[in-house]
Amino acid sequence: MPSVSPFTQRPFRQRLLPIACAAALGTLAMLPGAHAQTAAPATPQSFSLPAQPLGQALNALARQSGVAISADAALLENRNAPALEGATSLREALQRLLTGSGLLAVPSGSAWTIRPAANSDGGAMLAPLTVTAQADRSTSEGSGSYTTGSMQTATRLPLSIRETPQSVSVITRQRMEDQGLTQLPEIIQQVAGLSMSQSGNQGSDSTPIYSRGFTVENYQVDGVGHLNSNYAAIFQSNDMVLYDRVEVVRGATGLMNGIGTPSATINLIRKKPTSEFQGYVKAETGSWDRSRVEADVSSSLNKAGTLRGRGVIAWQDNDSYIDRLAENKKIVSGIIEADLSPNTLLTTGLSWQQHRARGHSRGGLPLFNSDGTRTSWQRSDSAAATWAYSERENLAAFASLEHRFANDWKLKGTYSYDRSKFDEQLGYAAGGNPDKTTGAGVSLYAGRWSGPPTQHSLDVYASGPFTLFERKHDLVFGATVARTKQDAESYHLWYVLPVSNIYTWNGASPSQPDTSPKGDFNYKEKTNSAYVTARFKPFDPLSLIVGARATSWEDETYNRSYATGVSSNVKREWSNQVTPYAGLVFDLSPQWSVYASYTDIFKPQSSRDASGNYLDPLLGKAYELGSKAELLNGRLNFAGAIYQIEQDNLAVAIPGVLAPDGSQAYRPANGTKTRGFELEIGGELARNWQASAAFARNLSQDAGGNLLNTNVPQNTLKLFSSYRMPWVGNGLTVGGGVRWQSRTWSDFTSMSGSPRVTQEAYSLVDLMARYEITQQLSAAFNAYNVFDKTYQTSSSAAYYGEPRNFRLNLTYRF
Known part of the structure; x- marks a missing residue:
């Protein structure tokens, strides 16, 4: 070609x-x-x-x-x-x-x-203008599909999903629109093998995302990694209006990240400007006074089409099924592409997001009464004080320069700036145990944290083909430098304040404690890394992908008390940590392939033990075997994989135990093994019929064979399908899906008798319909948890999932 x-x-x-x-x-x-x-x-x-x-x-x-x-x-x-x-x-x-x-x-x-067809005078035909264009096969906007043609999150080689020797999933723009997915946590609930253990409101540090039994901590935007290891949960506030798709690589991704758990990497791919004028405006309403407006416009900015731009704005305001919780969101984004020459592309962009929540709770109400029996709460009962809030603001800017050479090589450099300001006043009644008669005995945890973590990163890589032994192969090599810095003030953690009667509590008392600064808090994190990846084709059906990444990492935490002047400084660093990677793909036919892959695991941990000490770095190895297929001329992708992960120093949560800073306390587990398998199919089953189906099973055990992370479901099933009926008016699309997970449980070993809390297996059913009123105007309806299932989102907290709710929107496209 x-x-x-x-x-x-x-x-x-x-x-x-x-x-x-x-x-x-x-x-x-x-x-x-x-x-x-x-x-x-x-x-x-x-x-x-x-x-x-x-x-x-x-x-x-x-x-x-x-x-x-x-x-x-x-x-x-x-x-x-x-x-x-x-x-x-x-x-x-x-x-x-x-x-x-x-x-x-x-x-x-x-x-x-x-x-x-002819000139204006009806004369002879004009001579044809010829051009050969290579489009971005991975862009999902406008495709109408639940899958894409290629992705580079795993290796940065230009591979299709079938050619990638790891488990990958893509949530496309069409999937987001069909299911009404507007926030990152909503995306997570639809991705194969991913789950959330939600103990508090979305976006808090008590809502970790899990994949293959481990917390997801690696996030990328357009393939560029973001550090923020000190507070990775801030990524959950991302609004999906900015993105074309979300790519997820499950398993260890040390080749592209250098450091990370063997869980997953979540890569958010921005929408890009288009040469052709296009856009839409959308107005949405829904349960709990939900109001949302979006506008998205893209076009060439000059007659030659060498300058293109895209602008996106969105606003959302909503209450919640939880008492006192209300949210407001604002999003603005602009991206410009400029063809500096026929082979050189400059892209620059700026985005701003703001997320504010009132009545924000970091946790749920107590699980046990003072006599050791289980408490019973309504789904709407809130643990939040009326004065508790969470305010987040993100400003992101980037510029990339890409040049394509005549020999099919490409050189690309990207600079990214990311500033995430957060201010969170914490006040939630999760402590103690209520007396069933008087309602006394519950404590409110109160405190505050804030900061403006700022990251600068530079990512440069080159990719292209080369010839060896008269065979054509592919090569990628690059380097990444990233710096995160947070200069902030520290506040008192924790006030423990009594609630007189939790059954009549309205969140107003006790009043907000002193939230004035108590000291300095500074955090720095930096990485320097270089990598190389090659795909060799020794003969036609076989591809051998090998690579390695060398990473130097360090972080430094500084605290100083204003009252005493006492300061502490903790610095951790690891130099030239090499992460190897190997993958083998064998084509059984033009549609089917089998693969095997291996990589090392290295991750400095921010988890602390009960004494407040950081756990040693996570170390291990990951193996994966699988088969993939591109069916129906590539419109449908299938994947099946089995894997084994071996680790030391795995952080295992201790239910009911907090570290001195108020975060969840963990213990290290050595000799752990995690095994599992995943099956996924997505794309077009038949004309007008899009579908996605995935089943995942994961089992984590320590050296003695004891189950670990039992608060994470071992089995998950996720299905969604939509069918368009073009013969009904201008077009009617109907769809539905189910999300099922197996039971989870937590043993509270810190309590007498080590009581166990179990959330039994449950299923949630979602439905959608969209009718094209005219060629440009459409109406869409989404219903979630249609059968109004009551369930806890975590076995370690009394926090309940959303009851049945609805959304209705009108979209006008031009």
Whole structure:
């Protein structure tokens, strides 16, 4: 397949808009022995396109067919295309879309070019303009799919999901819109194998995300890692309106992160500007006085199309099923792309997010009465004081420069700036045990923490093919430097204040204690790393992926008391920690492959023991075997994997025990083993039918065979499917899904008799419907927990999940 720059520009009269090339056939074309996709395939293909602007229709057609389509942007303005349904050739599909437009589709090698059918005088045909464009196969916006063609979160090699020797999942833009997913925790609930153990309001440090039995601590934005190990939970406040998709790599990802647990890496991929003018406005309402507004506009900013921009804004205000809890969110984002030359792309962007919560609780009400029996609370009962709040603000800026060379090599550098201000006044009645008669005996934990952690990072890498022994291979090498600094003041932790009667408590008393600063708190974290990855193709069906990353890491924590002047300084560092990686992929056929992978595990830990000491770094090895398939011309992906993880110094929570700073206390477990398997399928099952299904089982044991992390479900099942009926009006889409997890339990060994709290297995059912009122206006309805299941989101806290609730939105696209 010929390789050309996706940034090629011509003078104004010849400028062309690359529409797209889809994932499936592009992937097959790269396989040894595969033939290039012709511009006019003889075999009919199934297409499903609603009536829409012509440019958007051509873009969707290119994605579904796997063939590049190019057009002068000016030719497509103010032109619409009819709906397209059924099996037909690509040539016929183009003719139908262009009917009455005065335009003609002309084959150009392996691509198609759109041109005027005749000049304005009705004379001779204009000479065709030819271009070959290579679209971003991973972009999910506009594809209508629940899967993507490629992702680089695992290795940075340009691999399809099938070619990646690790378990990966993608939540696409279409999936977010169908299910009404607007916050990162809502995404987590839909990803294969991921779960949340939620002991407090979303976004607090008591709502860890788990994968394969371990806390997820590695986050990326556009593939660039973010440190913030001192408070990783701030990532949960991210709003999804900014992102095209979320890529998740399960298992150890030391090759791309250097340090990390063998849980998962969550990579948020920003929306990018488009050459063609497009946008939407959305208004949403829902349960608990939910109001939300979104607007998203993208377009070329000059006539030549060499400058493109995109702007996004959103606002949300809502109460909650929990008493006293109310939230407000504001989001603003802008991104600009500029073609500095035919092969050089500059991208820069800025985003701002604000999340405020009133009546915010870090935990739930007590689990036990004073006589040792279980308490019984309503789902709406709140542990929060009226004066408790959480305020978060994130300002992110980035600039990237990418250059493509004539030999198919690419060099890219990205600078990122990220400032996350947070101020959290804590007040939650989680201590003590109530007397069943008087309601006395419960304590309110009160305190405050705030800070402005700021990160600067620079990521540079080069990638491209090379030839060895007359075979073509791929190589990536790069380096990353990151610095996080937090200069803040410290506050009193903890006040323990009595609640006179928890059964009549309204959150107003006791009053807010002194929240003035008590000292200085400074935190620094930095990493320097370099890596190299190569994919060797010794013969056609076999790919060998090997790589390593060398990482130097250090952090430093400084505390000083204003009252006494006493200070402490704790510094930890590890130098030149090498993380090897190896993966093997064997193609059984053009659709099926099997794989094996291995990597080391190294993670300095921020978890503390009951005495307040940091646990030693997590060390271990991870092995994975699996099989993957690209079915239905790549429109459907299947994956199955088994894995084993061996670790020392694994942090295991001690239920009911806190470290001196008020955080959860942990104990280190050595000789631990984690085994499990995962099955996942996602994409198009048939024309108009999108689906995602995943089952995951995970079992963690210590050296003695005792189960670990029993507060995390061992088994999870997640299903969602949607079907579009184009014959109903302008189009009706209906869908539904189920989220099931096995039972969880926690043993409170710090209490007499070590009582056990169990949350039995439960299922949650969600439904959706969307009707296209006109070509541009649609209405969507989502219902969550339809059967109103009552359940605790953690076996270690009396915190309940959302009851049945609804959302309704109107979206106008232009």
